[in-house]
Amino acid sequence: MRIEPEITGVSLVMLGHFNPAIFTPAWFGWHGLLSERTAEIADTKIIHPQIAMFNADWLNLHVQPESFLINTTQAPFIRLRDLAIRIFREHLPHMPLKVLGINREVHFPLRSFGEQNRLGRLLAPVEPWGDWGKKLESDEEQGGMTSLTMTQINPEGRPLGGRVNVVVQPSNQIGRGRPGVYVQVNDHYIIENVESQMGTREIVMLLEDNFDESLRRADQIIDHIMSLTRR
Numbered sequence: 001m002r003i004e005p006e007i008t009g010v011s012l013v014m015l016g017h018f019n020p021a022i023f024t025p026a027w028f029g030w031h032g033l034l035s036e037r038t039a040e041i042a043d044t045k046i047i048h049p050q051i052a053m054f055n056a057d058w059l060n061l062h063v064q065p066e067s068f069l070i071n072t073t074q075a076p077f078i079r080l081r082d083l084a085i086r087i088f089r090e091h092l093p094h095m096p097l098k099v100l101g102i103n104r105e106v107h108f109p110l111r112s113f114g115e116q117n118r119l120g121r122l123l124a125p126v127e128p129w130g131d132w133g134k135k136l137e138s139d140e141e142q143g144g145m146t147s148l149t150m151t152q153i154n155p156e157g158r159p160l161g162g163r164v165n166v167v168v169q170p171s172n173q174i175g176r177g178r179p180g181v182y183v184q185v186n187d188h189y190i191i192e193n194v195e196s197q198m199g200t201r202e203i204v205m206l207l208e209d210n211f212d213e214s215l216r217r218a219d220q221i222i223d224h225i226m227s228l229t230r231r
Helices: 025-030 036-040 078-091 113-123 127-136 196-230
Strands: 007-016 043-048 051-056 059-064 067-072 097-109 148-153 163-170 180-190
Touching (some): 007 078, 059 078, 067 078, 097 196, 113 163, 113 196, 163 196, 180 196
Antiparallel strands (some): 043 051, 059 067, 163 180
């Protein structure tokens, strides 16, 4: 990327039916999904029939009865894909999956609040807002874009119902009062009307086949958005 992000990460979200209580660091260590040492020193937040949360070295996990989320801020991101594939192909193939989200998230520092403001004006012009929009144009303190979402519906080459969602917002994590921008690209896949194990196999295959391309596309989108701040 032409502008180096200050915070960067990838997450995988799957929707289906899960048993949170089994997703303990010990379970990951027992099956060789994490090293025994990593499992031993994991920071377990809660393990309960309704929710499981722990942090272990590069991995963060959050599972509820209808959602499974793992994320990392540490490259190589391919470890996230490989871990999810092993979990649901080798150890839990019977656990029904129906939705997959591959998410790329970045926080970029900007050189000034004026630069942040200009990006907001490019993505969400104030002129169409008439007289009220003119009040937003007065100076940098008056307001403007606080969140923008763009969606591509049914991208070519994937099951119907899929989407690519891009969110752009001012960053709330850059810190120390500095300006910044947050961009998230959500690559959304959905499987419908299939028997549960078939759906799980298909979701795993979609993840295996599309992870690299999804991140490449996300980085292209993010890079273009960030290039607008240098105009």
